[in-house]
Amino acid sequence: MTHSLAVAVLAAGKGTRMRSRLPKVLHPLGGRTLVENVLASLEQVQPDRQIAIIGYLADEVRAALAHVSGLEFVEQTEQLGTGHAVQQVIPALEGFEGNLLVLNGDVPLLRPETIAKMVKTHVENNNAATILTAQFEDPTGYGRVFCDDSYIVSEIIEHRDCTSEQRHNKRINSGIYCFNWQQLMTVLPHLKSDNDQNEYYLTDVVKDLSPVMALDVDDIEEISGINNRKQLSDAATILQRRIKDELMLSGITMINPDSITIDATVTVEPDVVIEPETHLRGHTTIAAGCHLGPGTLIENSTIGANTTVRYSVISDSTVEGAGRIGPYAHLRGQAIIGEDCRIGNFVEVKQSTIGNKTNAAHLAYLGNATLGDQVNIGAGTITANYDGFEKHSTVIKDNTKTGSNSVLVAPVTLGKNVTVGAGAVVTKDVDDNCLIVTRGERRVIKNWRPRFVNNKTAKK
Numbered sequence: 001m002t003h004s005l006a007v008a009v010l011a012a013g014k015g016t017r018m019r020s021r022l023p024k025v026l027h028p029l030g031g032r033t034l035v036e037n038v039l040a041s042l043e044q045v046q047p048d049r050q051i052a053i054i055g056y057l058a059d060e061v062r063a064a065l066a067h068v069s070g071l072e073f074v075e076q077t078e079q080l081g082t083g084h085a086v087q088q089v090i091p092a093l094e095g096f097e098g099n100l101l102v103l104n105g106d107v108p109l110l111r112p113e114t115i116a117k118m119v120k121t122h123v124e125n126n127n128a129a130t131i132l133t134a135q136f137e138d139p140t141g142y143g144r145v146f147c148d149d150s151y152i153v154s155e156i157i158e159h160r161d162c163t164s165e166q167r168h169n170k171r172i173n174s175g176i177y178c179f180n181w182q183q184l185m186t187v188l189p190h191l192k193s194d195n196d197q198n199e200y201y202l203t204d205v206v207k208d209l210s211p212v213m214a215l216d217v218d219d220i221e222e223i224s225g226i227n228n229r230k231q232l233s234d235a236a237t238i239l240q241r242r243i244k245d246e247l248m249l250s251g252i253t254m255i256n257p258d259s260i261t262i263d264a265t266v267t268v269e270p271d272v273v274i275e276p277e278t279h280l281r282g283h284t285t286i287a288a289g290c291h292l293g294p295g296t297l298i299e300n301s302t303i304g305a306n307t308t309v310r311y312s313v314i315s316d317s318t319v320e321g322a323g324r325i326g327p328y329a330h331l332r333g334q335a336i337i338g339e340d341c342r343i344g345n346f347v348e349v350k351q352s353t354i355g356n357k358t359n360a361a362h363l364a365y366l367g368n369a370t371l372g373d374q375v376n377i378g379a380g381t382i383t384a385n386y387d388g389f390e391k392h393s394t395v396i397k398d399n400t401k402t403g404s405n406s407v408l409v410a411p412v413t414l415g416k417n418v419t420v421g422a423g424a425v426v427t428k429d430v431d432d433n434c435l436i437v438t439r440g441e442r443r444v445i446k447n448w449r450p451r452f453v454n455n456k457t458a459k460k
């Protein structure tokens with residue numbers, strides 16, 4: 001027998017305690033939004049349907065999740081409680097047979113293994129509902145789960161609706177559930193809002209379903225919810241520790257890991273060394289043998305094997321391998337650096353493609369440029385790529401060398417084996433094998449002093 005699985009992610013709330021215009025579920029954590037982290041926890045269960053329940057700034061949430069394939073959206077226009085939220089998926093799930101996994105959009109640290117274990121427990125025991133629970137030292141604010149020694153749940157009571165006696169119960173409801181959809185449908189439409197908050201509580205379905213089982217998580221960090229920015233920062237610390245521990249165990253050396261941050265979306269191959277104050281963000285891939293940092297930011301970039309990057313910033317770019325980048329280099333806007341290149345101090349490369357074994361070792365700007373192999377860019381070479389209205393391209397072919405302080409006024413092409421004299425201003429194309437010098441002829445005037453000095457008698 002197959003067990004179809006649908007998922008409902010509760011993401012309609014504003015998150016008042018975040019004190020933000022941004023919907024709570026769109027706050028970033030480890031390079032993804034909170035709700036994307038929640039969706040990532042579904043990795044091992046492969047649901048047949050995924051439905052996000054959206055409400056507050058629904059269009060923004062929808063746009064932020066548009067890239068998630070197969071994700072459906074239903075709107076909860078008024079937020080009348082978690083039970084009311086799940087009621088909104090009833091039309092979408094008409095005729096559905098199987099289980100419904102309910103996740104809160106603000107519980108971002110769930111491990112895929114935990115969700116898989118919960119679904120497995122639910123299916124194996126043929127439960128009407130399975131609830132992820134934990135025993136908290138301080139359960140204040142959470143709904144309390146009442147169960148017997150075999151974890152069979154009788155009811156869940158919200159903190160504010162508990163008697164002082166009931167508040168001694170430390171077993172809390174994480175807000176993560178797996179329901180048998182057919183059985184849930186016998187009670188979900190009939191919820192009442194006769195509680196302290198006059199809301200439709202999803203937790204009220206529990207007392208009318210059987211059997212309902214509690215499953216304690218091994219690691220309580222996994223079910224911490226985010227209600228304010230302090231909890232967001234605490235979650236970021238937990239996530240960073242997880243990501244870095246995993247990387248170190250996979251063969252990456254980190255020096256002072258507390259000063260390093262790495263997004264969940266980053267891939268690092270073994271035998272990479274990461275030095276202090278280095279930050280890897282977004283869709284970044286680091287190949288084996290790289291040495292990154294100290295003091296480096298790399299985002300949405302691909303760094304090939306055995307590259308060294310020190311005190312530099314690399315965004316949306318590629319270094320193909322064996323590169324030596326920095327100190328103080330800036331690669332951005334789809335810069336593509338070939339194999340075995342050196343991009344040194346105070347060199348900025350923007351939207352340019354650079355061939356193999358090409359060097360720009362000091363003080364240069366290369367924008368909208370295409371460089372061949374074994375080019376040498378002298379200190380102070382600037383591609384003047386912007387005329388005030390549009391950007392123009394510069395092409396520099398193999399083995400060409402630009403002199404110090406040369407300005408290449410785009411659009412312009414330098415052929416192969418060109419030598420550009422120091423201080424040249426190159427405004428027209430230069431053919432292969434040429435030397436181009438644009439200096440004025442040297443004049444030396446002996447014993448020269450400014451005329452006004454000659455006309456004045458020195459006052460002393």
Ligand code: UD1
Pocket residue numbers: 010011012013014015053076078079080081082083084085104105106141142143144156158172173174175200201202203225
């Ligand atoms: C809920 C549970 C509580 C549990 C806690 C765990 C209920 C009644 N209580 O309480 O037992 O211990 O989670 O964190 O379910 N949401 C909507 N629409 C609504 C209301 C909420 O989409 O109308 C979403 C929120 O955006 C949020 C999630 O549901 O992502 C949880 O809602 P919240 O109000 O934070 O529930 P809690 O009071 O924390």
Ligand code: CA
Pocket residue numbers: 106225227
């Ligand atoms: Ca909450």
